Amino acid sequence: MYKCNTHPQSLRPHLHLQELTKQFSGVTAVQSLWLEVQAGEILALLGPSGCGKSTTLQMIAGVVQPDSGTITLNSQILNRVPPERRDIALVLQRGLLFPHLTVGENVAFGLKMRGVSRAERDEKAIAMLRQVQLEGFADRKPSELSGGQAQRVALARSLIIHPKLLLLDEPLSALDANLREEMQDLILRLQAQTGVTMLIVTHDQAEAVVMSQRIALMFEGCLRQVDTPEQIYRQPCDETVARFMGGVNFFAAEAHGRQWRSNDLTLLSEYDHDGCVQVTIRPEQIQVLAEGRSQANTLPATVIANRFTGTQRRLTLAIAPELTLQAWVTPTQDFRVGQSVWAYLPPSALWCFPHRTVPYPVQVP
């Protein structure tokens, strides 16, 4: 599973977690976790609250000691390295600017700890503040900042020490929606400028998708799937993952290669499978047509609910007595409740995984 990287590139920051395990008074928080983060990559550690993602972050930062397993950064085993010598910066949800210091002193804190002279510190702090668009804020107190500004200062404070790895623990969940997008852009821009490797912990799947190049999905202390956002969306490895990523359509089928039978219907998929499977299709992938056309996977349906959300129209379609699907279409497509329509399920969008009769114990929001 783990292959040692012998390229000269391995000198660049590169995080490996191997068999990382942590228990808190008998309860397993993280269970033999394996993960690799490439240099310069943005990886999101995604999962519901209490899944062990924050514990994983704390172990990487050195705040919590793992029970077993190793943490390797840049070919150096970190397990016994104290947090202040790991070169790993942490940005927490609450921002946690030191209230007794000015904004400038906060940003320069890491340099001060490294014995950098005052003049150089001030100069670098001001430059760093300019990068997060807070020029002229150096002499303010953290209590005078808004939530978004405080979070930007926290970011500047972490980046000024040029960390080998930047850990962000729910950095934006305390901010409101508009500000969050602005901050996402800023973080991504700073990441592009500095090339810092980033690990973001979040419970918000939308945020993980926007922010990261790869997502590591975690449930109950175990990694379930590590993939690009698009793959996790389109090809979830099981129903829990699919539901967590916002999947709502699930039905059982009998698969024979690319032909899947369910409720006396035959569906065509691009994917080969055999046996009992659980089929899923993203609600926004289903096309709803007012008039039928003779094409595979085009099924007659009845609209039984129509909910307008502003950006979408969420239709519930009855396709067979035991089969209802949700289709999220553009708001301009309006259908009456009770109207007969046609639903087209694109073969590339039909995905399945081996059927499980026992439901996962994970509570999905």
Place this chain on the structure above:
Amino acid sequence: MLRKSFIILVIVVLFLPFLPLVIWSFAQGWFFPQLIPNQWTLQHWLQLVSPTSRVIEGLLQSLAIALITTILSLLVGLPAGRAIGVMEFPGKEALKLFLLTPIIVSPLATLMGIQFVLIRLGLNGTLLGVVLVHLMPTIPYMTLVLTSVFANFDTGYETQARSLGASPLQVLSQVTLPLIAPGIVVGALFAFLISWNEFLLTFFVGAGRVFTLPMVLFTLLQGGNNGLVAAVAITSVIPGLLFLLLASKALENDTALGGFGNV
């Protein structure tokens, strides 16, 4: 306006009792039915600073004992308060109750035993012995104050500081201590004033050889020199007031904890 007059009222009520003391300390006899004394004098204050009255000696001893006691109770109270305020461990509630016992149980009940132990240790009648018994009430107060300070302290600041490259010692001096400074000031104020005003424990353990300001005052009270007693009484209040003023200055700059929690 109402608020201002209320504050004036409070000040008057608090300070009015001191007025007779001030008059006494400058009066050359003050007898019924005089509303104010006929003759004024500085004699009592001169007497106070002269070595024969031993007031200055008592003041210095009190100051030394109170400062040492405060520092020692801080040294015990800081780690103890942090442990109880931040950490979870079995027997925590029992320990909290145990901490309160020196405050609950009257020193009269324990003095005999304490004196017995201190005599055997050769500490009876020494400054160190007095400091040790002063620690009995000050450590619980200090620990309780600092426990609630630490209960409201976000240890995330320390985590954050370490991830930015601060060693544990740097975290303590640059982050933790500045952030809990208001709580330390309050705890130190408690400890200092308790020690400063302590009479009974000093009286027994000091065995007349450790002569603090309350001892001086007690002796003088028996002597019946009202003028000198008044002057000493005023003097004994001054350090407390000074300390309180300094503390309120420090607490005004309290941006850290939003007060010192539910002390």
